[in-house]
Structure formats: C-alpha cells, structure tokens
Amino acid sequence: MSRRPLIREVPPTSWYFRQPRYLRYMSREITSIFIGAYCVLLVVGLQRLAAGPAAWEGFLAALKSPASIVFQFLCLVAAVYHAATWFNATQKAMPIQIGEDFVPGNLISGAHYAAWAVLSFGVLFLAGVF
Amino acid sequence: MAKSHKPVVWFPFAAGGTVIAFCIPVIVLLTFLAALGHVPAGLSYEKLHAFAASGIGKLVLFGVIALSAWSSAHRLRCTCYDFGLRADTLVATVLYVAAIVGSIAAALFLLRI
Numbered sequence: 001m002s003r004r005p006l007i008r009e010v011p012p013t014s015w016y017f018r019q020p021r022y023l024r025y026m027s028r029e030i031t032s033i034f035i036g037a038y039c040v041l042l043v044v045g046l047q048r049l050a051a052g053p054a055a056w057e058g059f060l061a062a063l064k065s066p067a068s069i070v071f072q073f074l075c076l077v078a079a080v081y082h083a084a085t086w087f088n089a090t091q092k093a094m095p096i097q098i099g100e101d102f103v104p105g106n107l108i109s110g111a112h113y114a115a116w117a118v119l120s121f122g123v124l125f126l127a128g129v130f
Numbered sequence: 131m132a133k134s135h136k137p138v139v140w141f142p143f144a145a146g147g148t149v150i151a152f153c154i155p156v157i158v159l160l161t162f163l164a165a166l167g168h169v170p171a172g173l174s175y176e177k178l179h180a181f182a183a184s185g186i187g188k189l190v191l192f193g194v195i196a197l198s199a200w201s202s203a204h205r206l207r208c209t210c211y212d213f214g215l216r217a218d219t220l221v222a223t224v225l226y227v228a229a230i231v232g233s234i235a236a237a238l239f240l241l242r243i
Binding site for chain 1: 162194
C-alpha cells in the first residue's frame with residue numbers, strides 16, 4: 001500500500017475568487033496594465049514633443065478625446081492605488097530597528113505618504129497648476 | 131557564491147515600483163488636467179521643450195519612463211501568469227523586449243530635443 005502525496009488542484013484562471021485577499025492582490029496586479037499603457041503614452045508624447053510645436057499641439061488635442069479622458073482617469077485611479085498599496089507595504093518590507101525597538105510601522109508608511117504629498121505638490125507648483 | 135541574473139531584473143523592478151508610486155500619479159494628473167481642457171503652463175510646448183532640453187530634465191524623464199516601463203513589464207509578466215497564461219518564457223520575452231525598446235525610443239527622442 002502506497003501513500004500518494006496530497007495534490008490540491010488549483011484552478012489556474014479563477015483561483016483568486018476564493019479569498020478576498022487574493023482579489024485584493026489581483027486588483028493591485030492589474031494596475032500594472034494601466035501603468036504599462038501609460039508608459040506607451042509618455043513615449044509617444046516625447047516623440048511628439050521632439051517633432052515640433054505643431055505635433056505637440058496635436059498631441060494635446062488628442063489627449064482631449066473622450067476615450068483618452070476615460071483612459072487617463074483609469075490610469076490615475078490605478079496609479080494612486082499602486083502608490084497607496086506600495087507605501088502601506090513599506091513598513092513590512094523595510095522595518096527600521098533603533099536599539100531594542102522597532103520604529104512604529106505607521107511612522108514609516110506615514111513618512112512615505114508625506115514625502116509623496118510634498119513631491120506631488122512641488123511638481124504641480126513647478127508645472128504652474130497653482 | 132551563487133550567481134544569478136535575478137538582481138538585474140529585480141533592481142530596476144524595485145526602483146521602478148518606487149518611481150511609479152512617487153512620480154506617476156502626479157504626471158497622470160498633469161496630462162489628465164490637460165485632457166480636461168486645463169492645460170497646465172508647464173505642459174506648453176516652450177516650457178516642456180525647455181525642460182526636456184536640459185540635462186537634468188532628460189535624466190528625470192528618461193529615469194521615470196525607463197524604470198516605470200521595466201517595472202510594469204515585470205509586473206505584467208506576473209499578472210499574465212496569475213491570470214492563467216502559463217507561457218512564461220514567451221510572455222517575459224515579449225514584455226521585456228517591449229520595455230527595452232520603449233526605453234531606447236524614449237532616449238532617442240530625448241536626444242533629438
């Protein structure tokens with residue numbers, strides 16, 4: 001009599017519906033689709049910028065199409081979601097120990113959020129938004 | 131000492147994740163504002179061209195685009211696997227080549243500015 005090892009079949013295309021935390025993991029994963037697509041938009045934008053003022057104006061006009069507005073809104077949501085989950089993970093990924101004690105995790109994440117806010121407002125200010 | 135090529139993939143991935151978190155939301159916000167009709171002054175041809183023409187501007191733009199592209203290519207590879215697309219070698223090759231081509235294209239366009 002031989003004992004066969006336990007092999008649990010994992011459905012390869014629907015496993016993430018089993019657990020809410022798997023769904024949260026996958027929702028974070030799919031933000032990479034939007035970031036990747038947005039990188040393509042940035043490269044196209046650089047090409048238009050290098051091609052001269054008329055090409056750049058055409059690029060800005062193309063950004064205003066309804067499909068582009070929807071796409072960029074989704075990219076914005078994906079980028080903010082990626083940033084928030086990334087900063088929340090920093091306290092687990094790089095805990096800081098001082099003497100015997102660990103620095104509170106919320107302080108590490110909070111510092112990242114603060115730096116993010118300062119950087120974002122700085123860029124918006126330099127870009128002349130306000 | 132064990133040798134592995136993984137750090138070559140992993141370093142730009144981790145750096146890219148940080149760059150995406152800190153820089154991409156505000157960049158998307160800028161182009162989103164432009165899409166809504168409120169084109170920020172910094173996105174005018176003169177201002178942006180002057181920025182991209184400076185050495186520091188080229189470095190910032192190339193760093194953000196190349197690291198974001200590489201990081202999202204690596205994450206897309208994992209996403210494809212998680213969604214049940216198990217042809218990992220093919221997926222990895224297509225995505226990494228796309229990221230490298232995108233980065234080289236960005237560098238060439240920046241050098242032309």
